[in-house]
Amino acid sequence: MQRYSLSHLKQLEAEAIHILREVVAEFENPVMLYSIGKDSSVMVHLARKAFHPGPLPFKLLHIDTTYKFHEMISFRDRFCEENGFELLVHTNQDAVREGISPFVHGSNVYTNAMKTVGLKQALRAGKYDAAFGGARRDEEKSRAKERVYSFRDGHMQWDPKNQRPELWDVYNGRINRDRKESIRVFPISNWTELDVWLYIHLEKIEIVPLYLAGMRPCVERHGTLIYVNDDRFPLEEGEEPEMRMVRFRTLGCYPLTGAVESSASTLPEIIQEMLLTTTSERQGRVIDFDQDGSMEQKKRDGYF
Amino acid sequence: MEINERDREFISTDILGYLKQHEEKDLLRFITCGSVDDGKSTLIGRLLFDSKLIYEDQLAAVQAASTRHGTVGDQTDLALVTDGLRAEREQGITIDVAYRFFSTNSRKFIIADTPGHEQYTRNMATGASTADLAVILIDARHGILPQTKRHSFIASLLGIKHVLVAINKMDLVDWGEERYEEIRKEYTDFATRLEVTDVHFIPLSALLGDNVVHRSENMPWYEGPSVLHFLESVHIASDRNFIDFRFPVQHVVRPHLNFRGYQGTIAGGVVKIGDEVMVLPSGKRSNIERIVTFDGDLTHAFPPQAVTLTLTDEIDISRGDIIVKPNNTPRVEKAFEAMVVWMHDTPLREGRDYLLKSGTQLVTAEASLLRYRFDVNTLHKTEPIDVDGRPGLQLNEVGRLMFETTRPMAFDPYARNKTTGGFIVIDKLSNVTVGAGMILDRKADASQRSREEQARRLALLQASTGKVTAEMRAERFGHQPATVWLTGLPRAGKSTVAHALEQRLWDKGVATHVLDGVNLRLALSKDLGFTADERSEAGRRASEVARLFNGAGMVTIAAFASPYAADRDAARQTIGDDRFVEVFLDASVEVCEARDAELFPEGDGLYAKARRGEVKSFTGVSAPYERPESPALTINTEATSVDAAVETIVALLVERGVVGG
Structure with a gap:
């Protein structure tokens, strides 16, 4: 069979x-x-x-x-x-x-x-x-x-x-x-x-390049890396975006989405990183942290 | 996704090889049944935890929640990993089906986690409907409880073929082999009553992790696999039906004039290009032209593939039709028998109309007969509850029902095919799913329905009585009522004797009337055929009519072949022993046949037709005649004249005091 x-x-x-x-x-x-x-x-x-x-x-x-x-x-x-x-x-x-x-x-x-x-x-x-x-x-x-x-x-x-x-x-x-x-x-x-990742890999599905690592201007706020995506981002006194090698595990509104430092620039590398990491996917989203x-x-x- | 050190190495050094391996994995869906006390949530939490499927942040959240809601003191309450909605968490129980996922290198697993408290049948049936396997938890201290039987029964009812009996809390019975064997034996005995074919047992401690992922060191006497290892290796591929091709049409796609495709998921069997197919309910035939998918055409397809079929002929097919093969078709009927699990607070009520959705068919059906309720705790058939004067089923109850649909429905027994044999019941007003049914391999008997229903209704009726009594009628007519029941082969002389007797009695001033079998067949019973069942019904009607005439004070002369002793006994019952006079007109088949040939010299007599097979089930030729064992009279019509026969019968009636001398 x-x-x-x-x-x-x-x-x-x-x-x-x-x-x-x-x-x-x-x-x-x-x-x-x-x-x-x-x-x-x-x-x-x-x-x-x-x-x-x-x-x-x-x-x-x-x-x-x-x-x-x-x-x-x-x-x-x-x-x-x-x-x-x-x-x-x-x-x-x-x-x-x-x-x-x-x-x-x-x-x-x-x-x-x-x-x-x-x-x-x-x-x-x-x-x-x-x-x-x-x-x-x-x-x-x-x-x-x-x-x-x-x-x-x-x-x-x-x-x-x-x-x-x-x-x-x-x-x-x-x-x-x-x-x-x-x-x-x-x-x-x-x-x-x-x-989802395996399927994307297998079916060669197009995804937004932000999932892959790249040099992006970031600031760190409360332990979360934020990609300064445009000039609406209010920089605080003395805050200066610096170029970091980062990618995103989930995508949303840029001020509410944390980046992770990564050098994974291909799909297999992303999956590899995901498998070896120990934090779950939604943690990158600020929205869930409010309360249980x-x-x-x-x-x-x-x-x- | 069990990330042990070896996998870490594999992933780190050869991610492409690792992905390749995971692309080939298969899928096992299972359900876990047991109460909170059995340690079910702990077992799932342990499976996820020990296979490193709880991420650190989730674990931190669970640890935080443990201090608020936990039940195991300072330890991290693994049960909380599988917990979900806030309201449920506050009650300390889960109240629905939750789906959990994990995977190893060879399989992906989907767990349907259902609660084990009293009000759970609906949830478990839901979770079990998609499961290949059931894990049934037993607390080693308590052994087999009523709920264990309940869980096993529902798993069996929903067609789960594999059961893993997880005997938990072995640490609390000193890891004892005897206790394990005792439970194992008791369950094995019980399971013979179910339709589960494959039962396994594993002793474990979910709390301590023994035999969950890793083999236990505390139970060296147990040589079988751990739970995880068992789940990884159990063979389920052959559970699907690859024999009966069934393709319920979901959607018709017509992007342009030259393409008309039928989209759906293959529910059974294998289909190949060129196969001859039949469309139900129309019965039209064609051949498979193409099996279309986005990734290119296929040469053949099998369950559960979702494909688009095109046919070589333009035939009218729409959603709800089923494409099958002409030599292997489901039943297409307007009535069927099913086991139903009721899932709503508003009870099912016999006689009500519901919407049934089976595969892609949506039909209106009456829940026409609730035969019995099945008590899931005792596993016995019991009387259903009363819902406004009709039997019904309450939430979480299981019952056996007959449904009658407004138009023909195509279906298979559930045991043969879950898609074409399962259905959901929808309330027509609220649109809510109120039940789920599994079609049985039994033919629905609508006549039985009417009789059972009648019997139930009759029990509620009080026979009406008037002021004119039987005695008053006897006094006016000058004789007692009675039924002379003439039985014998066709052409034994029943009609002839009946009419002569009628004349004789009439001359004596007796109110009398002949009931002739043929005449009744032409009128009152013209809806009936000649099967054994239909002959019995014709006999029942005839005896009821005879009884009515007797009730009116008359002497009824009934001339019916009535070849079955059981039917004559039934007539005696109906009419009453004291009024029933059975007269057997005895003549051999040869003589009767000769009389028939004499009457119809052209060869179109009944016997001649029966001999040629033109008349089926003809008494004396192709259907039996059971001679009466102790009739009131036996008259040999081969040796007795009609007048002599009539006088013999009159003498008996005088002797019995029916008529005067």
């Missing part, structure tokens, strides 16, 4: 394709959240596989917080242009008008306004009944229990006590559209960080 066996990556790929097709078949207006990160790259790649030889049957939606690394924005625009993907970019203009900034208002207020509220605005405006996200269960403790189909009420809120049981690969996609119910869908729920269980609170509020 050896010839009828699939490697774990091929099984995970098949599972994700199954989920993508199921949603497209059962929902009227799906959209794929596109964060430009490596998980998004994998998601788009899987979507192309799922609907080949047809085009992507949905648009990509990027919630632009205005503080993304400029390398991410240029990658996004070129990637979508070259592949003919329909890209929607949304920014919470209310927050921009109010001048909400991570430097002035702190990471919580800023993230809530730009990410959570911005996302809700975009989903509401587009009247999407399903939104794909690239979250994985191995990322964070509360996500270990997240469903593949995450049911959201008319206020897009997630109720941890009222999620539908999921059996086999049979997903319940019934929603009440009059009540503006929707779902968030996580096709790569069962992938780990290592799976904070991601769960954000999810209840409608954060992806």
